[in-house]
Amino acid sequence: MENIEWSTLSFGYKKTDFNVRTYYRNGAWGNLEVSDSEYLQVHMASTGLHYGQEAFEGLKAYRGKDGKIRLFRWEENAKRMINSARGILMAEVPVELFKEAIFKVVKLNEKFVPPYGSGASLYIRPLLFGSGPEVGVNPSKEYTFMVFVTPVGPYFKGGVKPVNMLICRKYDRAAPHGTGTYKVGGNYAASLRAIVEAREEGYANSLFLDAREKKYIDECGPANFFGIKGNHYVTPKSDSILPSITNKSIITIAESMGMTTERRKIAVDELSEFDETGACGTAAVISPIGKIIDPETNKIYEYCRNGEPGPVQMKLYRKLVDIQTGDAPDEFGWISIVE
Template identity: 65%
Template sequence: MEELDWSNLSFGYMKTDYNVRCYYRNGKWGKLELSSEETINIHMAATCLHYGQEAFEGLKAFRGKDGKVRIFRPEANSQRLQSTCNGILMPELPTEIFIEAVKTAVKANERFIPPYESGASLYIRPLLIGTGAQVGVRPANEYLFIIFVTPVGPYFKGGFATTPYIITRKYDRAAPLGTGIYKVGGNYAASLRASQEAHAAGYSAEFYLDAKEKKYIDECGAANFFGIKNNTYVTPLSTSILPSITNKSLMQLAEDLGLKVERRPIAEEELSTFEEAGACGTAAVISPILRIDDPDNNHSYVISKDGKPGPVCTKLYNKLRAIQYGDEPDLHNWVTIVD
């Protein structure tokens, strides 16, 4: 293949050699299959198309200085997918099948894993869809699990730099007891208009308040929020927020660095008290927040006074990436090395 310009990759889809597939039929999961097809053939009455029986995950593989390939926390992604399956009545994919499928997809596309220090990584996208035909609103009897991979650059073009965000009251991403805690496509469809409007106004992403009272910080676009103050890492506790594996990892690293960790409701007014804040997720890792504007109240919460990422955000970002690349010891057994 033509040598890729690894340091200038966008965060987008690029065709790779293979994807991995596994079918659920007659009440059981089949064997993993390697496919070079980019398309899938499904029934027009498949439940994924009509009733939203669809779930996905996102994780990454990294090539270290030692040449080894490391996958970050695949067990956690497997567990979250199982939680989603349980939530929308799809058969749970066993963790051993998930891990084997991830490893198989990474190994089969090894030539697409970016080199160490290129700033790029291999993004891994597991997808589970209901393929059985139904007209009534009920679960399918057949499902398809797929994993494809693609090399990606930084989620935000500027990389690790502060950017502005905007609070939206016009839209809700998810209801308090809805599907917000599951990684389903519907949550992202619900955010598209708000996201487009935020981008058009010059913001990185939109911030949602809780759907019930519009008082508390919920999710930030497609990422979790955290704030730093008084040597404490604070992140929202809510029944409509996706449990981010990156946020979970950062909470542990914050404790390792001697910070206290609090998961609790965060009222909007509390934004003015944070010394640092960030949005976190697999794609961006940490996106430090410059300010959060609330146009409805004609107010702006300036988080970064000098326009730069704060010291705690920087430490956490560097620490997490060092573990992902194998530059620092993996004390919590988060990394799976591909043999």
């Protein structure tokens, strides 16, 4: 195993030994190639660079107490990447090729999978983009699919802490009937000003509203939003948010614990009715929200008044993390072992 200070690692890029790549040309994917270079040679007229034909995924590998490496629901990421490819007219990466690529790249970089108990994990980043030249606005005829990995530290160092969010009324991340439901780079470019401005004002992230009416909660930076009222879990239903695999998993866990769940529009006004709120996604699993500030009305919605994350979301968090690391039985069939 690499000699790395795992617990202090950030959620950032760290070089590993290998990545894998394959190219789509003349209507077919080629064989998977292994590379030790951190660079790609890209055509200067590629559609990925000019017209944003680019999609990515993010998932993690965890080492269990038994030393085995576990992947969490990778098939969901494969399916979502196919959906993203369809959304912006790229060649689709078949599920089998996606599987071969992620299992291979994890195995090749096995020594970078952090030890059990460190809170760190190996982040897996599949990337698909149009690599053929076009000058007119057209989908590319050639595509590159590659996967790299990088070890990342625990999101919350020293325990899960509530974070504050700023409602964004100045910018939209995604348009109704636009590309918000795909994991494509353009959505992230569109969100950067809002996220950086929120951070500069001391908030963890920006809480986006629906672009049409600015009335409903959409997404929480690069994560889905949820609210909890008693034994009830609610998360936004919207055509412009990314279907989070973490959120879907939390809903299954919540129901298995006897909670009721609902996907529906959540009006900003309803924020005052929740006992707990949070953001969920692969990076942090769950980020409990302490306060939400609306810059238009100056309203402050406050949760976790004692500075501690809400008990219901912590129960959901614990169960999900325990399944991911193998501490709890894989009762929903979400785990694949990298042999």
